[in-house]
Amino acid sequence: MLEIYVDADACPVKAEVEKVATRHSLIVHSVSNGGIRPRPHPLIHSVIVAEGADAADNWIAEHIQSGDIAITSDILLAGRCLEKDARALRPNGDPFTPDNIGIAKGMRELQRHLREASGNQTYNAGFTQKDRSRFLGALENEVQALKRLHSRQGHER
Numbered sequence: 001m002l003e004i005y006v007d008a009d010a011c012p013v014k015a016e017v018e019k020v021a022t023r024h025s026l027i028v029h030s031v032s033n034g035g036i037r038p039r040p041h042p043l044i045h046s047v048i049v050a051e052g053a054d055a056a057d058n059w060i061a062e063h064i065q066s067g068d069i070a071i072t073s074d075i076l077l078a079g080r081c082l083e084k085d086a087r088a089l090r091p092n093g094d095p096f097t098p099d100n101i102g103i104a105k106g107m108r109e110l111q112r113h114l115r116e117a118s119g120n121q122t123y124n125a126g127f128t129q130k131d132r133s134r135f136l137g138a139l140e141n142e143v144q145a146l147k148r149l150h151s152r153q154g155h156e157r
Helices: 014-024 055-063 075-083 101-118 129-156
Strands: 004-007 028-032 044-048 069-071 087-089
Touching: 004 014, 004 055, 014 028, 014 129, 028 055, 055 075, 069 075, 069 129, 075 087, 075 101, 087 129
Parallel strands: 004 028, 004 069, 028 044, 069 087
Antiparallel strands: none
């Protein structure tokens, strides 16, 4: 059965993930460095990892499996999840895919280079209610697609 992995430290859509997970009875692994209060929900497993820049990412990448879904803004983590044949969604609902992950990694590197060369920070657009709504629809669509795929594979055996 598919599971959802949330890179939880800066995730603005935890409530939306919980809503979809509850609707479909899916287990959610909410992975953080400890700054997040555990949810008293039987489907939400809070995973506290050691302090460190990539500890949560590493835990998710080690545990996610084919057919699972990762919720993350981290491009490198998304790439690692895609390599394991899992799905990955940004909190605004945009999917990471094998077709767009290379461009996303390239843009990430370009922005890093521009920050270093100019000394200026780059800023992300604010998170809006429209982003939240788009995410909710995208996650629901991913879950439905994976359930259909799983159902077809079960009938083919």
